[in-house]
Amino acid sequence: MIEGKSIYLRYPDGTMALKDINIDIKAGEMVYITGVSGSGKTSLLKLLMGIEFPTSGLLKILGQTMEKEEASNIRRLRLKLGPVFQEFRLIKGRTAIENVMLGMRFLNLTPSEIKRASHDAMEKVGLEHKLLTPVENLSFGESQRVAIARAVARKPSLILADEPTGNLDVDNAVNILELLESFKDINTSVIITTHATHLIKNSNYDKLIHINNGNIYCESLGCSI
Amino acid sequence: MKSILFNIGYFIKEAKTLFKINLLSNVFTIFSTGLILFILSMVISGWWISNEVVRVIEKESEINIYYDEGIVKDDALKLAEEIKGHEGVLEARIVKKEEALKRMEEILGKEAQVLEFFEDNPFSGFIEAKIDLNTIDSVIEDVEEMYGITYIRDNREVLDRLYSISKILRILGVIVVVAVGITTLFIISHIIRLGIYNNREEIRTLRLLGAPEGFIATPFLLEGVLLTIGGGALAIILSNLTLEHLFTMMVGPLPFIPLPPVESLKTGLVIITTLLSIFLGIAGGIFGLVSSKVK
Structure with a gap:
C-alpha cells in the first residue's frame, strides 16, 4: 500500500x-x-x-x-484517502452533516448514497444528534469527530x-x-x-x-x- | 458530468453562501453593473430606433413632384402617366390640394387648428411617385426635364442624415459594448477574486480531499452569473421605464417620426441584456478564477 x-x-x-x-x-x-x-x-x-x-x-x-x-x-x-487534519479543516458556515457530505460530492455517488453514507459515518462517531449543528457551535472533540466522519464516510x-x-x-x-x-x-x-x-x-x-x-x-x- | 448533475442544488446553495459572505460588495456590484448595462441598453435602443426610422423611410421612399398650377387637369394626368412609365417608378398618382390639406391635418392632429388661420388652402396639388430608392437620382434627373414640372421634393437629405445618425449610433454602440464588456469583466473578476481569497482555506481543503478544479470553480462562476443577471434585471427595469417615458413624450409632439412598437423594442432589450449578462458573468468568473490561483 x-x-x-x-x-x-x-x-x-x-x-x-x-x-x-x-x-x-x-x-x-x-x-x-x-x-x-x-x-x-x-x-x-x-x-x-x-x-x-x-x-x-x-x-x-x-x-x-x-x-x-x-x-x-x-x-x-x-x-x-481519508485525511483527518490537525486543525480539522471543517468548512465554516455549514452544518456538521454538510461538511461530511461535502467530502463525498465529487465521488460520483448519487445524492441518496451520499446522504446514507454520511449519516452512517456521523452515527459511527457518535454525533447523530448533531447533524444540523453549524460546525462553529461544536466543541473541539465534536469537531474532531466530524472531521473523522468526513474521512471515513468516503470509505x-x-x-x-x-x-x-x-x-x-x-x-x-x-x-x-x-x-x-x-x-x-x-x-x-x-x-x-x-x-x-x-x-x-x-x-x-x-x-x-x-x-x-x-x-x-x-x-x-x-x-x- | 454525473457529479455536476447531482450537485446542481449544492452549487446554487454555495453560490448563495458566497453572495451572502460579501453581501455589501455584491449589492454594490449589482447596482454598478445594472447602471452600466442600462447605459448600454439606451445606446442599443437609440440605434434600434434610428435603424427602424431609416427602414420605414426607405420602404416608403417617394418623391413629390410639383407642376405648374396653370396646366389643365388632363395634362397633369398625362404627366402622372408619363412619370409612372419611367423605369424605377413603382407608382404615380395625383394628390389634389384638398387631399394635401387633409394629410397635414392628420399629421398635426390637435395642432391642426393653426391651418384655420389661412383663408385659402395653402397647399398645392402634386404628383406623388413611389420609387425604387436605388434609381432615385436618375428618376429625379429625367422628371426635372419634363415640361410643366416646377419643383421636386425628395427625402434624400432626410435619409442621408438618418444614415449618419444610425452610423454614429452603431459605432457608439460597438464602443459602449466593448467598454461595458471590459468594465463588467473587471468588476466581476475582482469580486470573484475576492471570493476566492476569502474562501482560500475552504478551497485548499477541497483540493486536499481530491475535489476537481471544476467542482471548486462552479459556485464562483454561478456567483458571477448571479451578479450580472441581477445587474441585467436592474438595467431591464430602468430601460423599460425610460423607454415608456420617452415614447410617451415623443409620440404626441413628434407624430411623423416612425417609431418601432415599444413592446418589440422592450422584448428585444430583455433578450439582449439577459444574454449579455449571462455571457459577462461567465466570462468575468473565468477571468477571475484564472487570474487568482490559490496554491
Whole structure:
C-alpha cells in the first residue's frame, strides 16, 4: 500500500525535514508515527497526503508515484484517502452533516448514497444528534469527530490522521484514537501521527514508527514507549 | 458530468453562501453593473430606433413632384402617366390640394387648428411617385426635364442624415459594448477574486480531499452569473421605464417620426441584456478564477 525508499524532504528555506526514510505499510495495518514536535512526523504525513513531494527517493502510495509532475493522478489518489487534519479543516458556515457530505460530492455517488453514507459515518462517531449543528457551535472533540466522519464516510483505502488528539483532554483523546483504530479493516489502513506516546500504550497497533530529527529512530518492537 | 448533475442544488446553495459572505460588495456590484448595462441598453435602443426610422423611410421612399398650377387637369394626368412609365417608378398618382390639406391635418392632429388661420388652402396639388430608392437620382434627373414640372421634393437629405445618425449610433454602440464588456469583466473578476481569497482555506481543503478544479470553480462562476443577471434585471427595469417615458413624450409632439412598437423594442432589450449578462458573468468568473490561483 505504501512503499518508501531513501526519502529525503528539504523545504525551500533549506530545512531538511526528513532524511533517508524507508517505510513499508501494508493494506489493513494500523500504524502510529510518533515523535516530539518538529521531529518530522507531520512532514512525513504531508508526503503521504501529497501536500509535499520527496526531494529525492521513491514514494509510492496505492501504486501511485508521489511526484510533483503527477499532480492530476495525485488528485485522483486523494479520492481514495481519508485525511483527518490537525486543525480539522471543517468548512465554516455549514452544518456538521454538510461538511461530511461535502467530502463525498465529487465521488460520483448519487445524492441518496451520499446522504446514507454520511449519516452512517456521523452515527459511527457518535454525533447523530448533531447533524444540523453549524460546525462553529461544536466543541473541539465534536469537531474532531466530524472531521473523522468526513474521512471515513468516503470509505477510503487509507485513513491519515495528523495529531488528532492535539487539542483534546486525555479522555477525549483516548476515545478519538480508539475510534480511529476501529476503522482499520482488511482493506483500510490507518496511519496516525501523535506526540502523545502515553496515549497509545494500550493500543492495538501493527506498526510503530518513531521519528527523531527527521530520521526513523526506531520501528515497531524496537521502540519502547 | 454525473457529479455536476447531482450537485446542481449544492452549487446554487454555495453560490448563495458566497453572495451572502460579501453581501455589501455584491449589492454594490449589482447596482454598478445594472447602471452600466442600462447605459448600454439606451445606446442599443437609440440605434434600434434610428435603424427602424431609416427602414420605414426607405420602404416608403417617394418623391413629390410639383407642376405648374396653370396646366389643365388632363395634362397633369398625362404627366402622372408619363412619370409612372419611367423605369424605377413603382407608382404615380395625383394628390389634389384638398387631399394635401387633409394629410397635414392628420399629421398635426390637435395642432391642426393653426391651418384655420389661412383663408385659402395653402397647399398645392402634386404628383406623388413611389420609387425604387436605388434609381432615385436618375428618376429625379429625367422628371426635372419634363415640361410643366416646377419643383421636386425628395427625402434624400432626410435619409442621408438618418444614415449618419444610425452610423454614429452603431459605432457608439460597438464602443459602449466593448467598454461595458471590459468594465463588467473587471468588476466581476475582482469580486470573484475576492471570493476566492476569502474562501482560500475552504478551497485548499477541497483540493486536499481530491475535489476537481471544476467542482471548486462552479459556485464562483454561478456567483458571477448571479451578479450580472441581477445587474441585467436592474438595467431591464430602468430601460423599460425610460423607454415608456420617452415614447410617451415623443409620440404626441413628434407624430411623423416612425417609431418601432415599444413592446418589440422592450422584448428585444430583455433578450439582449439577459444574454449579455449571462455571457459577462461567465466570462468575468473565468477571468477571475484564472487570474487568482490559490496554491
